[in-house]
Amino acid sequence: MSENAPVIYAQDLVKEFGPVRALDNLNLNIAPGEVHGYLGPNGAGKSTTMRVLLGLLRPDSGVIQLFGRDPWKDAVALHRRLAYVPGDVELWPNLTGGEVIDMFLRLRANEGETNFSTKRRDDLIERFDLDPRKKTRTYSKGNRQKVALISALAADVDLLLLDEPTAGLDPLMEVVFQEVIKEAKAQGKSVLLSSHILAQVEALSDRISIIRAGHIVESGTLSELRHMTRTTIEVETEKSAQQLQGLSFVHDFHAEGERTVFEVDGDHIREVMDSLAGLGIRSIVAHPPTLEQLLMRHYGDDLSGRGVSSSTTKKVS
């Protein structure tokens, strides 16, 4: 297998559960060393993709390869090279967190070796602020998730499959998570990171794919996807911000006294900030778009199916 072969290669992948087409001709490519954000709303097919990659589900048709191999047939060999963290972690209740972490690390080590760094393990335990001496049945959801994250991140693997891995973490731990993923990337590991929140994958991802109804609807670097994003800005200025109204990249403009609310296209934020700076800003709040807003704006028409009413297309009021 060549070193430049994709770490994950999926072509026209289909997986059906009875009448539900969970994966509908899905294509996905992840290069070595890439952190890939995998975004989609509930039920889009993110976890199904992960389970196919893990060799837990067999696709109905299409090609799926990890490191050039078939995860269904070559599970044993492939699982030495990858680690998986689900959003909802189940652990052995009668073991301590530390025992579970060591068990996972031994499982992933190569035969005859204790191929894991206890230094790295202890460092992660400390940074994630986990008490490894407690039985896991006493752990909260977030603590169970930390056990899975520490096990995955301390292992010497090439690929991390992370399915909403921070769902139970508080904002401080989310920061630690972002740091350790950056370190994993610096070590050359590849990461597939799923989420339904754009902001969570934005900071880490080299590329992002958006899945909806089992199909990838957008894929690219963040700057390639910038055309899709709009930021909502709420600002109070000493002078009127009226001059922004009517600009092609400003939408849904509302002004009331000193307060102005509008949306700006992701690739024009700078111009708007430059204009606002001259108006004497008293306060400003900017919100990134939610994934749902993003999907509705771009795929609203086919979301509502046939007989589309014009109200589903975005209009500037």
Ligand SMILES: Nc1ncnc2c1ncn2[C@@H]1O[C@H](COP(=O)(O)OP(=O)(O)OP(=O)(O)O)[C@@H](O)[C@H]1O
């Ligand atoms: N074992 C199963 N049996 C039947 N239907 C399933 C099964 N697993 C998943 N599905 C269906 O497949 C579709 C995709 O589900 P999946 O869990 O992959 O979505 P997801 O993107 O991970 O969503 P979430 O953000 O809620 O975790 C959904 O319609 C779901 O109901």
Ligand SMILES: [Mg+2]
């Ligand atoms: Mg899921």
